[in-house]
Amino acid sequence: MKAIKRNKSRGFPIGANIPVVDNSGAKLVKVISVKGYKTVKRQLENAGVGDLITANVVKGKPDVKHTVVKCVVVKQKQEYKRPDGTTIKFESNGAVLIKDEKTFAPKGTIIKGPVGKEVAERFPAVARIANIIV
Numbered sequence: 001m002k003a004i005k006r007n008k009s010r011g012f013p014i015g016a017n018i019p020v021v022d023n024s025g026a027k028l029v030k031v032i033s034v035k036g037y038k039t040v041k042r043q044l045e046n047a048g049v050g051d052l053i054t055a056n057v058v059k060g061k062p063d064v065k066h067t068v069v070k071c072v073v074v075k076q077k078q079e080y081k082r083p084d085g086t087t088i089k090f091e092s093n094g095a096v097l098i099k100d101e102k103t104f105a106p107k108g109t110i111i112k113g114p115v116g117k118e119v120a121e122r123f124p125a126v127a128r129i130a131n132i133i134v
Contacts, residue, residue, distance in 0.1 A: 001052065001104060002122050010046035011078035011093070017058060021074065021094035022108030022129075026060035029071055029095055047073050048080060050118035052104075055095070070098040072106075072123055074115045074130075082117075088134065090114065096126055 012018060012031050020026045034045040035052040047053045055071045057064050074096050079089035090113075097107040105125045114134045120127035127133060 008048050008080040009078055010048035010051070011076040011080075012047040012053075012073065013044040014046075015044075016047075018055070018071070018073065018093050018095045020060070020071075020097060021112045022096045022106060023110050024097040024107040025064040026057045026069070026097055028057070028059040029055035029069065029097075030058050031055055032068065049073055049076055049116040050122050052098070053095070069107075070101055071095040072098060072104070072119060072126055074111070074119050074126070075113065088116070090116075090134075 014031050016031045018029050020029055031047055032054045034047045037045040039045055051073050053071050055069055057067050075090035075094045077089060077093055079087050081087050096111060099105050099107040103125055104123045106129060111130045114132040115130040117133055120133045
């Protein structure tokens with residue numbers, strides 16, 4: 001996982017529900033924590049595009065439902081700024097389940113819709129199965 005230097009808006013606090021955009025069997029996940037997020041006392045951690053999160057599967061197939069999984073946030077509705085000055089926002093929110101934490105290989109084989117460029121730089125295995133990189 002490559003570190004990315006940026007000042008971005010993070011759209012998903014702890015407890016937010018994010019739809020899953022791959023074919024892993026999960027439909028909706030709930031954010032539990034954000035990896036590498038530093039915060040002050042009583043402030044909730046927030047996740048944005050390109051962040052690795054720990055989440056609980058709320059809706060999905062019975063074998064995946066109610067399990068704790070690692071996910072990568074691939075798109076968010078709230079607009080954010082890139083280092084080159086452009087602002088970008090997606091039509092919908094989305095996350096992808098991760099199978100292996102060392103290689104960050106995705107659990108599914110297809111990602112529906114576009115994926116942020118930040119995700120492609122940080123997680124190349126996720127970018128390999130993406131249709132469009134924006």
